[in-house]
Amino acid sequence: MEEIIQLDKQLLLAINGSESLFVDSLILTLTNALTWIPLYVGLLYVVIRSNPNVRDVLLILAAAGCCVLLAGAVDDELVKPSVARWRPTHDPEIGMLVDVVNNYRGGNYGFFSAHAANTFSIAVFFSLLMRQRLMTIFLVCWSLTNCYTRLYLGVHYPGDILVGLCWGGFVGWLVYYLYCRITIPAKYQLRDCLVPMTILVLTLIFALIKAAIVEI
Numbered sequence: 001m002e003e004i005i006q007l008d009k010q011l012l013l014a015i016n017g018s019e020s021l022f023v024d025s026l027i028l029t030l031t032n033a034l035t036w037i038p039l040y041v042g043l044l045y046v047v048i049r050s051n052p053n054v055r056d057v058l059l060i061l062a063a064a065g066c067c068v069l070l071a072g073a074v075d076d077e078l079v080k081p082s083v084a085r086w087r088p089t090h091d092p093e094i095g096m097l098v099d100v101v102n103n104y105r106g107g108n109y110g111f112f113s114a115h116a117a118n119t120f121s122i123a124v125f126f127s128l129l130m131r132q133r134l135m136t137i138f139l140v141c142w143s144l145t146n147c148y149t150r151l152y153l154g155v156h157y158p159g160d161i162l163v164g165l166c167w168g169g170f171v172g173w174l175v176y177y178l179y180c181r182i183t184i185p186a187k188y189q190l191r192d193c194l195v196p197m198t199i200l201v202l203t204l205i206f207a208l209i210k211a212a213i214v215e216i
Helices: 002-015 021-031 033-050 054-083 114-130 133-152 158-182 190-215
Strands: none
Touching: 002 133, 002 158, 021 033, 021 133, 021 190, 033 054, 033 190, 054 114, 054 158, 114 133, 114 158, 133 158, 133 190
């Protein structure tokens, strides 16, 4: 176990940070939960378009809320304080070696990553719900992008991310399974799914432009 922990720390130091102000700004934008609000609005649009029944829309919103509650809230309120594994930025052994951006260090404990769990639970749930391969690719890439930002900023070890992804994937599948026990999922059209996919691309462009302005 000690060898695994040391490897985890070495991998983090190899991935963490850069000398680029442009990349620093880009990562800070992409790791901010507020950046992705338009994506959530886009997903809501697809749900409303595909589910004319208000009850079904509310059920999906409740399911998405359960994903976040089970994936992130359980982690923050139960797992992190129980395991009490230092974030890299607070780790007495390597904390001074971590490249910190804008003095962002996060809370004391980092096992496991709520960013990874939250985003991947949403990605898995909506991928299973909509059954559109292209949409699945976009959502998984979105989740993995969020995961990378946590490594870049040095607030999580790769192991924190991996466990977060596993837990988030399980939660997303479990919530979808329970959802299907309650109702029959609607059929989703690719043309509707193009809306959140377009929003994802535009959000990335916005983050790139913002980072370029900051660097100037």
